[in-house]
Amino acid sequence: MLRISCPWCGERDETEFRYRGDATPTRPAADAGLDAFAAYVYERDNPCDWHAEWWLHVAGCRKLLKVVRHTLTHEIRSVSSLAEPVTLRKESGR
Numbered sequence: 080m081l082r083i084s085c086p087w088c089g090e091r092d093e094t095e096f097r098y099r100g101d102a103t104p105t106r107p108a109a110d111a112g113l114d115a116f117a118a119y120v121y122e123r124d125n126p127c128d129w130h131a132e133w134w135l136h137v138a139g140c141r142k143l144l145k146v147v148r149h150t151l152t153h154e155i156r157s158v159s160s161l162a163e164p165v166t167l168r169k170e171s172g173r
């Protein structure tokens with residue numbers, strides 16, 4: 080079972096959250112065309128790597144969170160609010 084650290088409620092069980100989808104797609108420009116919008120809505124990668132996801136804390140604060148999780152190990156690298164940018168790569172030690 081995943082343990083997700085909500086920035087407002089603290090560490091909670093996965094059962095308190097609902098997965099709400101991939102957080103990486105960016106909305107195409109208004110004049111991008113039907114194919115671009117179809118890809119935005121329906122096409123998703125299935126990575127075996129770090130992945131940014133939306134999780135809704137339904138049994139807590141009911142806020143939408145960005146969770147960066149490894150899809151193979153389920154390790155969670157970061158949990159952030161909507162206002163914070165998502166970083167998929169680890170910062171180098173420079």
Ligand SMILES: [Zn+2]
Pocket residue numbers: 085086087088089136139140141142
């Ligand atoms: Zn919460």
